[in-house]
Amino acid sequence: MAAGGVLRLRGHGFGRGRHGVMAVINRTPDSFYDQGATYAFGAALEAADAAVLGGADIIDVGGVKAGYGAHVPAAEEIRRTVPFVAELRARHPGVVVSVDTWRAEVARECAEAGADLINDTWAGADPDLARVAAEFDTGLVCSHSGGLAPRTDPHRVAYGDVVADVLATVTELAERAVALGVRPDRVLIDPTHDFGKNTYHSLELTRRIGELAATGWPVLVAVSNKDFIGETLDAPVGERLSGTLAVLAVSAWEGAAVFRVHDAGGARAALDAVAAAGQEAESGGDL
Structure with a gap:
């Protein structure tokens, strides 16, 4: 049932050796990373244009902060995302447009x-x-x-084997999606570093990304500037780029397909280097 590790959207195929860069655009006033730098429509468009120029294949638009914060009604999330999605679609017809939401009513309007x-x-x-x-x-x-539940943080979370728990959950959700009519090559699985996990769990997931890739479902890695990188390196949010790129490289080598990032250009360069190294390894050095 799985898609052979390749995600196919808008004529693109993303998988091992052809890594997809997903650039984050937060249409929120309280993002953990940029604190509202792309909340304004014009600023968000400029950031999206720059990300595409830097090598982004996918633009991921979010209208609600993932963590704790003020309640955002669905109508407000729609106001923040739908017009922007429409403008992106017209402005960048070849780029994959993604919407970061857990609400079906928001997803419907964004899809439209x-x-x-x-x-x-x-x-x-x-x-x-x-x-x-x-x-x-x-x-x-x-x-x-x-x-x-959405927008909550874990408290003393524990797993017997975090990777086994992740595998069971994401494969069940993927199979349910296909049973409901989603094409297998449209499904991504995401271990979701830091969501319901502590730093140890997120590092364990990073070491074992290959086990997720082995399912045949293409894997999304969303680790950019996250807390587990900051805690590992004792680095504040603004000083986590090197750690982010290191985790991206490890994940790409282990078979992940798509990478959600704040710095599209840096990620593109790092992932292209991993892809080139992989090609050389397969060819025995004869490029």
Whole structure:
């Protein structure tokens, strides 16, 4: 049933050796990373244009901060995302447009506006989300949050084997999505570093990304500037680029397909280097 490790959207194929760079555009006033730098419509467009110029294949638009914060009604999330998705679709017709939401009603309106991918980071909290993806033939991210409700953080979370727990959850969600009509090559699985996990768990997932890739579902890695990198390196948010690129490189070598990042240009260069090294290894050095 799985897609052989390749995600296919808008004429692109992303997989081992052809890594997809997903650039983050936060239409929120309280993002953990940029603190609202791309909340304004014009600033968000400029950031998206720069990301595409830097090598982004996918633009991921979010209208609600992932962590704690003020309640954002669905109508407000729609206001922040739908017009922007429509403008991206017109402005960059060859780029994959993604929307980061757990709400089916938001996903529906974004799909109608031209979104190609629904990035659900909350593990199917809204069971109708997969049905929207099937109806509009969009892609769907199937993630793992350790049972947490959207916008909540773990407290003393524990797993017997975090990778086994992730594998069970994301493959079940992927199979459900296909059963509801989502094409297998439109499905991504995401271990969802730091969501329902502590730093140890996120590092363990990074070491064992190959086990997720071995399922045949293409793997999304979303680690850019996250807390586990900061805690590992004792680095504040603004000083986590080198750690981010290191985790991206390890994940790419282990078989991940798509990488959600804040610095599209840096990620593109790092991933292209990994791809080139992989080609050389396969060819025995004869490029």
